[in-house]
Amino acid sequence: MRSVRLAPLLGTILAGLAVFAPAPAAAELTLAPSGTAMQVLNAGGDPDNRAGVHPDRTTQSFELVDTGGESEYARELVIDLPAGMSGDISATPFCPKAGLAFFTALVSGGECRPETQVGILRSSSGSETPIFNVKPATNQVVAFGVGQGFFSALFAGSLRPDDLGLSLRLSEIPTGIGLGGSGLPSGTVELWGVPADHQVGTSIPRRALLTTATSCGSVPSSAVSMRTWERPDVWHRQSSQIGSALVGCESLPFAPNAQFDLDAPRADATSGARIELSVPQNHDPDGRAASSIESVDVQMPAGMTFSPGGAERLVSCSDEQLGAGTADDASCPMASRVGSVEILASALGGDAIQGALYLGEERPGDRFRLFAVADVPGTEVKFTGSMQTDSRTGQLTASLSGLPQLPFDTLTLHFDGGPNALLATPLTCGPAKAEATFTPYSGSAPVQSSATVSIAGSDGGACSGQPP
Secondary structure, eight states: OOOOOOGGGGGOOOOHTTTTSOOOOOOEEEEEEEEEGEEOTTSSOOBBOBBOOOOSSSEEEEEEESSSSSSOOOEEEEEETTTTEEEEEGGSSSSEEEEHHHHHHHHTTTOOOGGGEEEEEEESSEEEEEEEEEEEOOOOOOEEEEEEEEEEEEEEEEOOOEEEEEEEEEOSOTTTTTSTTTTTTTHHHHHHEGGGGGGOOOOOOOSEEHHHHSOOOSSEEEEEEEEESSTTTTOEEEEEEEEEBOOGGGGGGOOOEEEESSSSSSSSSSOOOEEEEOOOOOTTTTTOOOOEEEEEEOOOTTTEEEOHHHHOOOOOOOHHTTTTTTSSSOOOGGOOOOEEEEEEOGGGOOOOOEEEEEEOBBBBTTTTEEEEEEEEEEEEEEEEEEEOOOOOTTTEEEEEEEEOOOOSSSEEEEEEOOOSSEEOEEEEEEEEEEEEEEETTTTOOEEEEEHHHHEEESSSSOOOOSOO
16 A cells, blocks of 8 residues: 655645546545544643643544555545534634635635634645634534635534534545645644634634543544545545543533423413523633533422323324434424423524424333434434333423533423423422432532422412412
8 A cells, every 4th residue: 555645735726726527546545544643732742631621732634545556536524523522613703704705715815814713734745724713604513714825625514413523524625626646645634722822913812612521431532534536435434542531520510500480380280391401611711611411300390290181182203203313304293392492502603502302202111201303503413301200209300311412501491381281280389399410421429409480379379378
């Protein structure tokens, strides 16, 4: 196996940019295992394996090789960041151009401002091209533009459906500026943990772009995948572990709290219910991030029950229709909807992520399952839960497990009210308390939070303290 002949990254100009049709090739272009690795580094250049920190930088290297003959050309390159590694796209201003407009701006002499730079693309020949923070399109959670002079490309970021880690995708690479052949056979994508610390001549506030995962015990890994123009159905993939297992989870802050409200806070009535779970985030670029929530159990006020009429009118959504862990959109029937879900994450630009809550198909010992589906740009976030009744006390508990490792500010579940309401209020009025138990990904002890709701008399009037 021989290495692809290296040419400088910026050695191609407009004539090369016009070449999109791949030439016939006999060789198979692939990824070299030894040249594919990711590093998470501190300011001194040493590996940083602490959980929930904002590293100085990450570097992801790749190397393309062929098996002889004429070279192929890479069509698409995908970098899979470790599961649980998150970021904040508001760490820098946006370069206002994206896609073709981004390329047009560079060719016409325009440049992204220095304060929008978030990293560097380095070729093995030593050439460097800046990476800019670009305003994401509607189907992207993040976008990084690579450009200088006549060269431009765009890494579009989306969440993977299986583990909700971030993938950066460089698509439809023109052969004139592409990877392999006369393009870039090897290089390194360097992203800055706190961009302000690396920028020259800027004065933007110090905000963290990157945050390591908040779970310890396993060694994080990254991967690079590539396919060519000549063989678009064949993906080559190389994964590698990043140093050692993350440490220091016991030092991560974790102080979530819960709010509980009823749409119809009166005794003996069907009602919608709103459960808001919030996690205070630490935005100090020199501090430690709060642990993400792995699971939560919300014990509803004593006396709350399932509404028989509402439950009888519902159908269920099957596991196949949910498609958890797949890229397929959920196809749960509308008649299985029991509420809505909303995720608010400042790291994703502050826009609320909306979705629906469905009644999942019954399993032995788990009659009332919950399926949550929320639309994130480019994919769907799916997680599951359950509604259980304590056989001794009759108290109702809503449980969510396998929550996404995203640094969200709030996660809100709203159970619909009306004639198809799944829930009914207690028979008695007065103050009623809901209690939530949060389990963090960090492995630290669970944290409890409570909220009290005041339930009026059955006619909506003041509570006398006696059963209606």
